[in-house]
Amino acid sequence: MIDIIKNEDLYNHLNEYDAVLIGTNTYQVMSNGIQLQLMLNYPYVYEENLKTKYADRRKIGTLCECKKEGEPTICLCFIAKGYNFRSDLESDYLSYEGLENCLKLVNVLYKGKHLASYLLGSSEFDGNGDRERIMNIFKDNIKDLDLTIYDYKQKSRMDFVKETMTKEFEMKKKDRKKYYEMVKKRKEEAEERFKKNGHRRY
Numbered sequence: 001m002i003d004i005i006k007n008e009d010l011y012n013h014l015n016e017y018d019a020v021l022i023g024t025n026t027y028q029v030m031s032n033g034i035q036l037q038l039m040l041n042y043p044y045v046y047e048e049n050l051k052t053k054y055a056d057r058r059k060i061g062t063l064c065e066c067k068k069e070g071e072p073t074i075c076l077c078f079i080a081k082g083y084n085f086r087s088d089l090e091s092d093y094l095s096y097e098g099l100e101n102c103l104k105l106v107n108v109l110y111k112g113k114h115l116a117s118y119l120l121g122s123s124e125f126d127g128n129g130d131r132e133r134i135m136n137i138f139k140d141n142i143k144d145l146d147l148t149i150y151d152y153k154q155k156s157r158m159d160f161v162k163e164t165m166t167k168e169f170e171m172k173k174k175d176r177k178k179y180y181e182m183v184k185k186r187k188e189e190a191e192e193r194f195k196k197n198g199h200r201r202y
Helices: 010-016 033-041 043-050 096-109 131-141 157-197
Strands: 002-006 019-025 063-066 074-080 114-118 146-151
Touching: 010 033, 010 114, 019 033, 033 043, 043 063, 043 074, 063 096, 074 096, 096 131
Parallel strands: 002 146, 019 074, 019 114, 114 146
Antiparallel strands: 063 074
């Protein structure tokens, strides 16, 4: 059974499922979207990816299961023929056959489990494929497990940079406000002491 949740970030729900499916390329590049979030915050995922052979097209259509005690199980699905900032790639660089093979393996490996995914291969970071064709591949191959698909726009590397900069700026603003409030309070306390002691300020 397939359920779809719209406009909700899959990254915020990793621990709610038996495993989470993530689309990736054969070059071990995890530089945008949820791939980048996993690489930065769940390093065991990237470490497992690095154990696979670099740029080996034979990986397409295979899986890499990433596990660590107490952490979410991440299943990397090798479906992209490259990565999004390579200029020699076509705009659609998803291997549809690879996606189909991955989902067939998932259906067997996680039979009876509850999994989560986004629409693998549809983002500009893991294939930029045709959404309708991808959804049909999911429907044709996911039979023996429950899958929740999070349908949302993933963030680019620059989006994360902008967010970080904005948070830092807001933090500085809060620090400045806190400083000014402290100065004001000390000034008021000083004025009060002057009044109480009968001193004049010059």
